[in-house]
Amino acid sequence: MSRVFTVYNCGTGFNRTQTDEVVANMASRTSGAENRDWMVTDGVGQAFNTPGTFDPITGKKNVLGHMDERAILVALGSISGWGWEQNERHVWAVISSLISGSSAAPDTINMVGWSRGAITCHMIAHALAKTPQTRHLKVNIFAFDPVPGPGNFKPDKITLATNIHDYSVVQMDNEQRWIMRPMSFDGISESDVHGKYNYHVLPGQHDTGVMRARGAVGMIGAGLAHAFMTRHGTSLRSPLSYTPKEYCNLYAVARLNILKYKKAPTNNRAQQLGGLATHRRGLAPVSTVPKKLVETEYFVNNHHAHMFRKAFPNVYMRLQAGATLTGMASQTLKAAAHMTHTSLVEAGLAA
Structure with missing residues (x-):
């Protein structure tokens, strides 16, 4: 051991x-x-x-x-x-x-x-x-x-x-x-x-x-x-x-809350020395998510996509096929995972 x-x-x-x-x-x-x-x-x-x-x-x-x-x-x-x-x-x-x-x-x-x-x-x-x-x-x-x-x-x-x-x-x-x-x-x-x-x-x-x-x-x-x-x-x-x-x-x-997170704290003059207040992080792209869902920019990262596919396989397949989540399917997801449903509505993927 x-x-x-x-x-x-x-x-x-x-x-x-x-x-x-x-x-x-x-x-x-x-x-x-x-x-x-x-x-x-x-x-x-x-x-x-x-x-x-x-x-x-x-x-x-x-x-x-x-x-x-x-x-x-x-x-x-x-x-x-x-x-x-x-x-x-x-x-x-x-x-x-x-x-x-x-x-x-x-x-x-x-x-x-x-x-x-x-x-x-x-x-x-x-x-x-x-x-x-x-x-x-x-x-x-x-x-x-x-x-x-x-x-x-x-x-x-x-x-x-x-x-x-x-x-x-x-x-x-x-x-x-x-x-x-x-x-x-x-x-x-x-x-x-x-x-x-x-x-x-x-x-x-x-x-x-x-x-x-x-x-x-x-x-x-x-x-x-x-x-x-x-x-x-x-x-x-x-x-x-x-x-x-x-x-x-x-x-x-x-x-x-994504817009709140995008507000970078660069107003402190001590952190703006030499005009270097900001940098570009060059983050790794979300590369394993199928293209149609990438285009919506819904998933935060690959882990999010993986968890979504495991938790809601039928919803994932429907969205990947290009359909918007509506009707009974939408209501079922809302009852099971309210915040996830709300975020899909916000992204234009559910109604």
């Missing part, structure tokens, strides 16, 4: 206490003992347990760990990502210790991270791949909107290591602030990660997909992450498990 160790990497400005954010929330739900079955790294740019203020091996405060310097270190973390190398070394040290000193050493490393925490997952995977005692480990990563930050587009941060077995990424469609430019996934195929590769585009800004309590997109993001981690052996207490119909209703809500 596979022995799994799970790593959670919080995003910039976030830490394990902020459980309204999906990464910290998942860590709080994970079964087993910390540093034996799972661990969490606090994000750079926050003062709860600032990365870089402790020795990554011993955990003791280092020479920079005095409270009078904390504000400077928090600012450095927010601006440059300072401290994430310590998080990388800390995770590597814990995993190496488990391998050398445990009778139940892990053979699989599952990781989930957001923002620079997602980039930290990449850094850790590269570190594990380079070291003889850890290069045999199989790595699975769920990444929320991987953003390195200005000056940090380095190979160990924006490429996927050869030890990655399964990689899923959520990228937010409407975040256009120049400081939030994500790593590029152009040209990455399944062969690049020696296994599965899933790309999910969701509407919203950088944090929309990780804040479950704030709306449907956050609930979709959390559901995708929970499903990925539990599928690979991470034990979560009360894991989220949505049915295809439940996913469709969540996507329907997201689609009905």
Whole structure:
């Protein structure tokens, strides 16, 4: 039986206490003992347990760990990502210790991270791949909107290591602030990660997909992450498990709010330096949806289309044939999935 160790990497400005954010929330739900079955790294740019203020091996405060310097270190973390190398070394040290000193050493490393925490997952995977005692480990990563930050587009941060077995990424469609430019996934195929590769585009800004309590997109993001981690052996207490119909209703809500998500927060002058207020994300297209439904721009992403086809096969076939959903078929769907029906009406596909 596979022995799994799970790593959670919080995003910039976030830490394990902020459980309204999906990464910290998942860590709080994970079964087993910390540093034996799972661990969490606090994000750079926050003062709860600032990365870089402790020795990554011993955990003791280092020479920079005095409270009078904390504000400077928090600012450095927010601006440059300072401290994430310590998080990388800390995770590597814990995993190496488990391998050398445990009778139940892990053979699989599952990781989930957001923002620079997602980039930290990449850094850790590269570190594990380079070291003889850890290069045999199989790595699975769920990444929320991987953003390195200005000056940090380095190979160990924006490429996927050869030890990655399964990689899923959520990228937010409407975040256009120049400081939030994500790593590029152009040209990455399944062969690049020696296994599965899933790309999910969701509407919203950088944090929309990780804040479950704030709306449907956050609930979709959390559901995708929970499903990925539990599928690979991470034990979560009360894991989220949505049915295809439940996913469709969540996507329907997201689609009905699509114009709200398209309003990019680029008014802050500090984020318009050099005229670089916005960037183009170059998101992967929805490529597996039949053309007639693509032309309606109804589906949010491929996952939405897949869930819709599973939940409502007869409706899917009717719409794919070019018919509008009317009469009894429309009323039946309305009774079974009100939000999905409402979103189809809004898209001109049902009456």
